[in-house]
Amino acid sequence: MKAIRRFTVRTVLPPQLAGLDTLARNLRWCWHEPTRKFFESLDPQAWERSGGDPVAVLGEITPARFEQLAADATVVLEAARLVEELNQYMTEPKWFQSIFSNTDKPASIAYFSAEFGITAVMPQYSGGLGILAGDHLKSASDLGVPITGVGLLYGAGYFRQSLSRDGWQRETYPLIDPNNMPLTLLREQDGMPARISLPLPDGRTLAAQIWVAQVGRVPLLLMDSDIPDNDDISRSVTDRLYGGSAEHRLEQELLLGVGGVKALRVYSRLMGTPAPEVFHCNEGHAGFLAVERIRELMESDSSVDFGAAIEAVRSGTLFTTHTPVPAGIDRFDKSIVRHYLSAMPLPGVNVDEVLSLGNESYQGGNPHVFNMAVLGLRMARMANGVAQLHGKVSRGMFAALWPGFDVPEVPITSITNGVHGPTWRNPGFQSMALEYMAETDDADGTGWLKSEEEGGVPDVVLWEKRRSLRAALVEVARARTRASWLERGASPAELGWTESILDPDVLTIGFARRVPTYKRLTLMLSDPERLTRLLTDPERPIQLVIAGKSHPDDEQGVGLIQKLVQFADNAEVRDRIIFLPNYDMALAEVLMPGCDVWLNNPLRPLEASGTSGMKCALNGALNLSILDGWWDEMYDGNNGWAIPTADGVEDPGRRDHIEAAALYDLIENTVAPRFYDRDERGVPRRWMEMMRHTLATLGPKVQATRMVRDYVERLYTPIAAASRVIDAAPYEKAKELAAWKHKVRSAWPGVRVDFVEAEVPDVAELGDEVSISAGVSLAGLEPTDVHVQLVSGRVGADDRLEDFDISNLNPAGEKHGHQVFTGTEKLSASGSVGYAVRVVPFNPLMAGDTELGLAANAEPSAVTAHTHTSFGD
Template sequence: MRAIRRFTVRTLLPVALEDLDELAHNLRWSWHAPTRDLFATIDPTLWQTVQGDPAALLGALRPERLAALAADVDFVSLVRAASDDLHRYLNDPRWYQSAADPEDLPAAIAYFSPEFGITSVLPQYSGGLGILAGDHLKSASDLGVPIVGVGLLYGAGYFKQSLTRDGWQVETYPVLDPDGLPLKLVREEDGAPSIVSVELPGGRTLNARVWTAAVGRVPLLLLDSNVPENDDAARKVTDRLYGGGGEHRLQQELLLGVGGVRALRLWSRLTGALEPEVYHTNEGHAGFLGVERIRELVSSAGLTFEEAFEAVRAATVFTTHTPVPAGIDRFGRDLVARYFGGDNARVGVPVEKVLALGAEDYDGGDPTVFNMAVMGLRFGGRANGVSLLHGAVSRGMFRALWPGFDESEVPISSVTNGVHAPTWVDRRFIDLAAERFTHAEAASGAGWLRTDAITDEELWDMRHTLRSQLVRNARARLRASWRQRGASPAELGWVDDALSPEVLTIGFARRVPTYKRLTLMLRDPDRLRDLLTHPTRPIQLIIAGKSHPADEQGKRLIQQLVRFSDSSDVRGRIVFLPNYDIAMAQALYPGCDVWLNNPLRPLEASGTSGMKSSLNGGLNLSILDGWWDEWFDGENGWAIPTADGVEDSDRRDDLEAAALYDLIENQVAARFYDRDDRGLPVTWLGMIRHTLATLGPKVQATRMVADYVQQMYAPAALAGRALDGPGFTGARELAEWKAKVRSQWSHVHVDHIESGVGEVPQVGDALHVRAIVSLGLLTPQDVEVQVVHGRVSESDDLTSFGTQPLAVDESYENGRYSFGADVLLDSSGPFGYTVRIVPRHPALASIAELGLVANAH
């Protein structure tokens, strides 16, 4: 008989054990091994049964066991010591609190994301975006950065994946009970659940309760629409992560953005928490937060839409994660108009102005759609991609928003992703480093280069231990998968010998969109079969990944790979493990010798799975894309040659697959199996040491979050303060100035250029440039007249350039001025220059901010 409803009965802990509740509900345990050890000692068997979930463990304990624990003086002292340690972690000053100029840092930062991958116990993530968001919060906590996360609580999270007998992906959506998760409900002072509400068309209201997860020092607010106050349709808004059609997705993003801001206000009112100074939008999904903040300022401060927009924009950070237009949410313009116009219009927030924020009103754009990434960029006073290459790709993708400027000047920078080492590095590795290295050696990675601290024998033994651990884990998962596919125990004797702890192990695990090329390794099945079954240098492949439920092509790729791996001649050397999640990843990364990544370049924004492998002593074998393009140095792994420029996609895949096979056979496997007289692969171990020493410090998410603080959050906070002072004078003045500049820009142009240099220009000479310009009703203080100079191609294109401002030296009638300066010729070769005029104001984050430039012709 099936239950029609479920709920979780929470354990009433004895007074002596009350601290266990806080320890179970603060997710620091997910990256703090001593806390997990404490829970494991309560009942090791039950701990395994509940898959390492402290809240589930406490809920499963019988009263007599709790009473026995409460009477155990030694255990109670351990609980108190763990609680004291947690409180020191939560309250002691950390990196952020010891900053050199704390007054320049924001007092609080809001971080919005549609998904957060904190732990498998809280399945609110689908892939890299959520895992990155989770690592961001954990690292912010470790550094003491005052962030509050904002997201949605999905009733079924992302789907669980299984396979049919013929290898087809099947999705199931187990319903989650929030009371059984490490969450707490936000309540009013009278104990009633707090509610935030968002207006919907037709007089309907979308209500949501707010749950909080404690991610170390960081509160994570999660909005849940499955509440009695909603009608049936509204209750389903947060049913599934990335579920439903266009309008359902729009309602989710409306709740995340608008409802998320309202949840922050609720949180501040109830807890006294500081209001955020900076708002970070992790992808475009939460972009409507900017509209809500404008509504607040129009209502509370009496600002116009334009004035409020400037105040909001200055303190907003936008991070784009996709290098492909297909990865961007785009809604019909008419659909968005229904949610912000008509009977749902906000006072002082005209629907036309909201629609303009996401309008593709540029060459190549579609005037019928509303683009969430475009809105994110227009709201983002500071914007970034997630690797150097992705920053460049993003500047190319969105350059139409800043016409007239060179692609390199598009105001999208980059902060390369990182990973939270305590979450992803095997505990044995962490403990070994802590035992053998000084703090400085551990932080810099230099300790790994010391063979006297960790010998080659010890390092190789560690790698063997981790590989063996993975093989055992993979066999158990493989057997469970086959049983789910309908196999009987009698058919599965071969699983006991599947994989080997002695064989070179290559991992490949990620989402399965087409561009990540799950099946590139199958381009030549016979060649792959030879590599897997080589008599002296075999390889083994452990593969995992989920396809979006609506992506039939992705599911076919999984089926193709599963069918190959089912073949009796290779099934012991290549396995596909379904339901890739955090728990699987934490066994997979440490055990793999090599991490494979073969996307179509440059379509991988960053990719972080290879970072996690490298921190565990794995080597990367990857296309030069995302972060690997930035940090591959020839000694920390291998770069798969690409066939860039080959337009035939099949031909390109054939060429790159052949290059992959050659690398594995002639370099990767050859080096792994090249042993000295002690049986050690000395060259391979040298690559591991080099990777840990040089790459280890770079890929840390603490480095990433520190970069965000210094490059994005601190400048955004200062910019926001400059505009939101008493009466919002700065915002009013900036909006007025921008309106003036836009109204006059059609009158701004370069009239005439004069220049002079020696007859035979030499390095060290000066080029004198004088420009006569027209500014209309603008003044020289409103603009910067620049000489743009540098190396030129044969077609007179400036291939690399710098800029130098010209100083006003004379004024004429009718808004005409003369500007001039000397330009030092500091390098030899073909040289060219031009003159342009750009707006200038101290509150502009970039000269391209307004998208206005007057170039000389």
Template sequence: MKAIRRFTVRPVLPEPLRPLSDLARNLRWSWHTETRELFQAVDPEGWAASGGDPVRLLGAVPAGRLAQLAEDQDFLTGLTAAADDLDAYLHGPRWYQSQSPTPQLPAAVAYFSPEFGVTAALPQYSGGLGILAGDHLKAASDLGVPLIGVGLLYRHGYFRQSLSRDGWQQEQYPLLDPNELPVSLLREADGTPSQVALTLPGGRALRAHIWQAQVGRVPLLMLDSDVEENAAGEREVTDRLYGGGSEHRLLQEMLLGIGGVRAVRSYCRLTGHPTPEVFHTNEGHAGFLGLERIRELAGEGVEFDAALEAVRAGTVFTTHTPVPAGIDRFDRELVAHHFGDAGELPGVDVGRVLQLGMETYPGGEPNLFNMAVMGLRLAQRANGVSTLHGAVSRRMFSGLWPGFDPQEVPITSVTNGVHAPTWVAPEVMRLGARQTGGGRGGGARPAGSGGSGDGAQRWDAVGDIADAEIWDLRRTLRRQLVQEVRERLRASWRQRGAVDAELGWTDAALDPDVLTIGFARRVPSYKRLTLMLRDRDRLMHMLLHPQRPVQIVVAGKAHPADDGGKRLVQELVRFADDPRVRHRIVFLPDYGMGMAKKLYPGCDVWLNNPLRPLEACGTSGMKAALNGCLNLSVLDGWWDEWFEPDFGWAIPTADGVVTDVDRRDDLEANALYELIEQRVAPRFYDRGPDGLPGRWIEMVRQTLATLGPKVLAGRMVREYVERLYAPAAEAHRALTPEAARELAAWKARVRAAWPQVAVDHVEAVAATAVNGTAELGSTLGLRVRVALGRLGPDDVEVQAVAGRVDPDDAIGDAQTFPLKPAGGPDLEGRWMYEGPLTLDRTGPFGYTVRILPSHRLLPHSADLGLVALPTGATGEGAGVLMR
């Protein structure tokens, strides 16, 4: 018989063991080795059965065992130490509190994301975006940044992956009971659950409870629509991550953005947490948060345009996609149906809402509402997630700033990082602790894991570790991975219908002494899961090489609706099923955080071969590097930024040269094979008289010492604080309602007058020139006559833009030089501007001039997307001076 209702009966902890509950409810245990070891000591078998989840463990441990532990003085001593350590971590000053002057820093930051990968015990993530968001929260906690995370609680999380007998991906959606998760309901003062509510068309309502997870010092608020007061359809809004059709996704994103702001307000009201001054949108899914904040200000009597300026000032938008196809876009009529007086945000003009998401650039689709476009229009500050991705994003969204070259589009970059205490194997931690003299839980922590400094000197100390110790560590981690793979392989084959009598071969799958390559990620086509299969005979030869064999561990999930991705998985699985090579290449289903923590440390090489430049960042290679695994990757994402031959390999690409996709894949697969055959494998198997691969070990050492400090989430979060959060907080404070009204009125005036703004005439006053060339170091005097229409010099900036020019006279590596007005307007109302232009570089050189709007409250000169150029100039390519 099946139960009609399921619930958990929690044990009553004896008084001496009560601190276990606090330790279990704070997710710091997910990256704090000593706390995990304490829970393992409670019941080693139960800890394994719970999947390393303290909440599940405590819900199943026998009462007799609890009574026994309550009398165990050694255990109680460890429990007291862990509880005291957590208390000190939560309440002591960290890096953020040591910054001076502190008034420039935001009192709090609200960080919105559709998914958060904090721990496998809270499965609310699908891939890199969620893992990045989880690492962002953890690093913010370690650094003491007053951050509030905001997301959704999906009752089915993301799907669990298994394989059919013929290798086809199958999905299962286990139901998650929040009462069995490390979360608690946010409650009002009278004990009732706190709720947020959205108005839907037809007088319906979408209500949601607010669940809170504590990620160290950072609260994570997750909205859950499975509320009894909701109708059946509304209860299902937060059913699955990235599930459902367009309206379902729209409701999820409205709940995340609009409901998320309301949840933050409730949380701050009930707990006394400082009110956020900065709102950070991690991708466009949460973009509606800006509209809710506009509605709040409208309720205080602030007009839409002024409210928009005030909201933009304190908003940061991070884009993660390098392709338009990766952006959520909704039918304009569907969006209009859900807003206005008949739906959400009454009093906010629906037409203004639709304008925010309109693709107004060439090639844009006028009937679609673009969430990333809205995110950019609602944020003063925006960034990509690697240097290359920042450049890609500036090109991709340049249509929103017509008249500006892509390099001037106001999208910067903050390269992602990963949370070392989460992803570094305990064995690596312990080796670091021995080398730096750190005690238990002290010096083992890598740079950026907390405190007031970044501990970068700890990474330098790897240079003093003996070769033999590094190699022993690598062999230990590889051996652990082999054991893990064999267990997972047997379990997977049993799910596929095999019986034990067929699975004897799994005992010999992989070899702990063979060069091991890892490849694990989501399976969209651009990541090219099957590139390694382009020449199967050649791959088979590498796998079975008599002297230098290679073995490969592959994992990854295709989106449930992506049959193309599922076919790639099946293609790889069928190859790996071949009895000739199945001991050398394996596919492990259900890739997640638990598997990843074994996979990254145990591999010798991490493979990444996307179509360049479609990998925004690619943080899996960072996690591998922190464990001494070497990267073999296309120069894309973070690897394009930090690759050096001393610690990895770059796969040559044919981007920009070969347009035929199959031809490009053939060329790049061949380059991959050659690297493995001629450089990677020989270096791994090249042993010295002591039996050690000295050159390989040196690459491991360089990976840890050089990449270690760079790839940290602590470094990333510090950059966000210093470069984006602090300026956003300052702008937020400056944009009072009065200042916002002033700025909005000025913008309206400038936009109306801009058609009359023009560059009439440009002349070079003096320069040393011989036969049309000028000498390095000479100065060119510019005189520029401009029409400003109804604007004055206080409304604009006139600039000279100069630099080297290409054969088409386009200026690259440009510098700007301000020009100043020379007296008042002439009889025609024209203004003369003058200024010097220093010729500071040799070779083909050119200049142009332009007029930009200027106001003390503008974050940058491209903010309005307005620019006036000389007649006939389409960019900064006019006015070639010398060649």
């Protein structure tokens, strides 16, 4: 008979080892190698069985074994030392405390995400979004940034992937018991579990309890609806990640956004922590956090109307978009959203007004859907993409929300993703580095460029370390391949071949990620015969280690996996190409350090950022990638290879064929020869130069600490400053800004540029000045309500300005019933140049001139050019 529930009964810890519970419950152990090694030493077999979970290890140790450990002075002293080190880590000043010594620093930041990839023993992630969120929290902890994470606790996490005999992906959902995980249930002062709840349609209520995962210095709040307070439907809201119907997903996102704000308030009340000044919405799943914050503000202060509440909430909100494809955005039928929002009304606000925040009310939009990304953008003071190219793509993708401006002016900036170094750099590789260089030399990359004579890591040592990482990957790949085939129904007697697949001395190329079609898992199979020749080359063979999951509803993606698996099953190549099912953090921690080359071949520019190649680079691997995501801005010609793209080729099949041929050519004629070209010591000298260059230059750039510092300095700090002004009782500035925006929107149809007079030299030269005078009708607005701007730069196709500069003209009084604005501009570019004049709303409380999306542009017929030194009347 099967158990209907599984849980762990733990032995009571001896007083000498009481600190082990603190060590196990703080997830810093997942990136602190000494703590991991210590727990492994307590019971190596239990550590292996648990997949490296300290909580599970403590649950398996018997009382007799604990008595032995408590009597071992070495164990007791090491436990005490690690506890003291953790306490110091939790309390000592970090970068944030030393840099931000004044009152401008954000007091607290709330970071909302639908998934968090912290450790493999907490499977609360599906892919890059979750891993990025986990690395964000870890790096914030290392830097001392006061962040609180907010998410959901999924009863089955994402699915476990296996393969059928014919290579079709199969999904199972093993249940997770939070009591057996490094989590603590948040409780009220009377010991009862803390609860939050939100009303649902038809008189239902969705309640959740709150689990806290301590990620170093950062608390992560995870809401769990599987509690007796709920009916059966509500209990299943947090059953699995990205599963279920549209209504199921909507309920999850309401719990994440609305419930997440409530959970923050409960946590702050119980723990005495400051209320967040910045709310960071990591992708649109948590967008409803803005609706809840509007509700609580309007309920707490009846003098604040809907418009003022929007301004107060916007002032403290950041939105990060991660998708470069419209299909990746959550869009719900508006009637379903109306049904749910009607159950949680805002005081005196019609539900259609709330729905307007997510309306696609722009050219090309669908008036019948509610768009979560649009909600996120409309309710954020600032927004960003996750790589420079992705920011550019996002500006084009969402440009319709700012119809008065050119795409480059759309207010979506970029902060390129990074990865948490202590998590993703192999501990053995890190130990080798620190044996030869100081930690600072490793961190800034300079140590990797030192020669052996200067005390740097010798080529032979570095190359042997790389081989050991490759060998570790081969060992894990063999074991996982055998286990996979047993699940597929093979007999142990027919699996002897799995003991010799792959070779620790062969050029190893890795490819692992989610499997939507645009990531092109099977591009490498475009010419199976040529790929076979590369795999089986007698002198310069390659081997491929591949992994990835496709969403169960994505039949195309699942079909791509089957196609790849069926090719890899062929006896001619199966010792040189393998697909490893159930890609997770545990596999990634072996796969990425063990590869020599990391392959990434998405359809450009559809990769938002991608971070797997960054993790490889931290371990000395080279990247072989389409110039997309982070690689587009960080490839420099010496840290790997760029796969040429067939941009502009509209036939997808032909484009794939062209780019696959370029990939084969690079591997065959450049990558493989460089790997196998060895000196008298067996070391590939040119390869080593590229590896050292990668470690020296990419190493510092790809760190998530760099990313989090960018967020703090460029986004969190200015947003916190705005929040203190606008989102502060009695909310006078929010009311003022809302009233001003209403006035401007009402007047704007009548705002226009009536004339532009320009004094341009007969023969214009660099450094000459152009004088401009513009007459403007303001339709009742004041000159202080606008900026009249001179936009000047090079003229490209269709007479459009490119690489333009913007300067504000100065108010110069009235002339013939017009408000006149004047100014001069020095010519700083040669060639074909031009200018335009426009009027935009201005208020010092706004984040920028583009905030309202309004602009009144001068028509060419309004321009009079002069070649004399004064303007006529």
